[in-house]
Amino acid sequence: MPVPLFDTVSPVAPLRAEIDAAVAGVLDRGVYILGPEVEAFERELAAYLGVKHVVGVANGTDALTIALQALGVGPGDEVVVPSFTFYASAEAIPPTGATPVFCDVDPETMNITPATVRAALTPRTRAVIAVDLFGNPAPIPEIAALGVPVVEDAAQAAGARLGGRAAGALGTLATFSFFPSKNLGCFGDGGAIATDDDVLAEAARVLGFHGSRDKVTYERIGWNSRLDELQAAILRVLLPQLDEWAAGRRAAAAHYADAGLGELVALPVATAGAIPAWHLFVVRHERAAELETALGAAGIGARGYYRTPLHRQAALAPWVSADLSLPATDELARTHLAIPMNPLLDRAAADQATAAVRAALAA
Ligand SMILES: Cc1ncc(COP(=O)(O)O)c(C=O)c1O
Numbered sequence: 001m002p003v004p005l006f007d008t009v010s011p012v013a014p015l016r017a018e019i020d021a022a023v024a025g026v027l028d029r030g031v032y033i034l035g036p037e038v039e040a041f042e043r044e045l046a047a048y049l050g051v052k053h054v055v056g057v058a059n060g061t062d063a064l065t066i067a068l069q070a071l072g073v074g075p076g077d078e079v080v081v082p083s084f085t086f087y088a089s090a091e092a093i094p095p096t097g098a099t100p101v102f103c104d105v106d107p108e109t110m111n112i113t114p115a116t117v118r119a120a121l122t123p124r125t126r127a128v129i130a131v132d133l134f135g136n137p138a139p140i141p142e143i144a145a146l147g148v149p150v151v152e153d154a155a156q157a158a159g160a161r162l163g164g165r166a167a168g169a170l171g172t173l174a175t176f177s178f179f180p181s182k183n184l185g186c187f188g189d190g191g192a193i194a195t196d197d198d199v200l201a202e203a204a205r206v207l208g209f210h211g212s213r214d215k216v217t218y219e220r221i222g223w224n225s226r227l228d229e230l231q232a233a234i235l236r237v238l239l240p241q242l243d244e245w246a247a248g249r250r251a252a253a254a255h256y257a258d259a260g261l262g263e264l265v266a267l268p269v270a271t272a273g274a275i276p277a278w279h280l281f282v283v284r285h286e287r288a289a290e291l292e293t294a295l296g297a298a299g300i301g302a303r304g305y306y307r308t309p310l311h312r313q314a315a316l317a318p319w320v321s322a323d324l325s326l327p328a329t330d331e332l333a334r335t336h337l338a339i340p341m342n343p344l345l346d347r348a349a350a351d352q353a354t355a356a357v358r359a360a361l362a363a
């Protein structure tokens with residue numbers, strides 16, 4: 001039996017009737033943009049996270065740009081961001097007029113640390129984007145203690161926790177993506193910004209609505225970036241499942257450990273004090289590229305997500321100085337490999353994937 005890299009169908013299958021009813025409710029009402037479903041979802045997600053405000057937006061990339069602009073980031077400012085992350089974490093910075101400054105990560109947690117951020121700080125640093133990579137929260141309280149506002153990119157970390165707080169409640173602002181394969185994924189594009197700060201929440205809301213409060217007068221150049229009613233109605237059905245799904249992801253990680261995978265490859269390491277919600281299960285091995293091909297041939301989903309880190313992407317070259325050195329990032333880019341992960345992944349699937357890794361490395 002093939003084991004897919006991720007599974008967007010099986011976890012939601014038991015919820016089909018509830019989802020159908022939620023979609024029908026929206027169609028019956030005929031309100032598709034900025035209606036009661038978005039309002040209710042924003043309240044419910046805020047309550048889940050333990051923050052005062054959630055603002056729905058169109059996707060996780062817009063969420064980052066809008067969060068930065070809400071903070072006042074603009075031309076002349078620098079924003080520190082890891083190079084070992086999805087492209088959008090950095091892509092979201094230039095539209096604000098600010099400059100991305102790439103920092104390194106810890107080789108084991110694969111996340112930024114106070115030390116890697118400190119090395120990238122300058123007097124022009126206006127914010128840090130802390131990515132909770134692969135569902136493992138970055139050490140945000142310690143990074144915030146450096147004295148720079150932190151925008152938590154929690155796109156991959158819905159359902160994770162750190163030091164008793166939810167991922168998404170750790171930074172000055174946090175951003176989510178509800179892209180379908182995410183831990184909390186809708187059936188299209190969607191995103192959100194979370195914050196405890198009344199002023200930042202209001203700024204984010206105005207920025208996502210053409211820089212307006214009423215579409216009559218316009219205070220600034222903004223964006224047309226909204227979560228829609230259909231996606232919000234679906235997300236309201238899925239949100240109550242998030243903790244159970246996150247627990248399922250941790251159980252899947254435990255199945256891999258019990259199957260002996262750690263004797264073959266380096267397993268992901270949680271940040272101290274974190275309860276991760278493994279979005280992707282990313283192992284490390286010298287022969288990762290070779291393993292990727294062999295696992296694929298054996299029907300086991302495997303992918304190196306960030307083989308070319310951001311500081312080596314052509315589109316970002318204008319913001320990369322020739323002497324930039326990010327050794328842990330370069331090493332991880334070469335050695336990381338995502339293998340199957342989903343909330344329902346059982347011991348049999350973990351055994352099968354582990355056996356395929358063993359066979360590939362023995363070849
Ligand atoms: C770390 C990270 N940041 C930002 C994003 C952007 O989210 P979206 O695809 O919803 O724009 C993603 C996912 O796609 C992501 O993984």
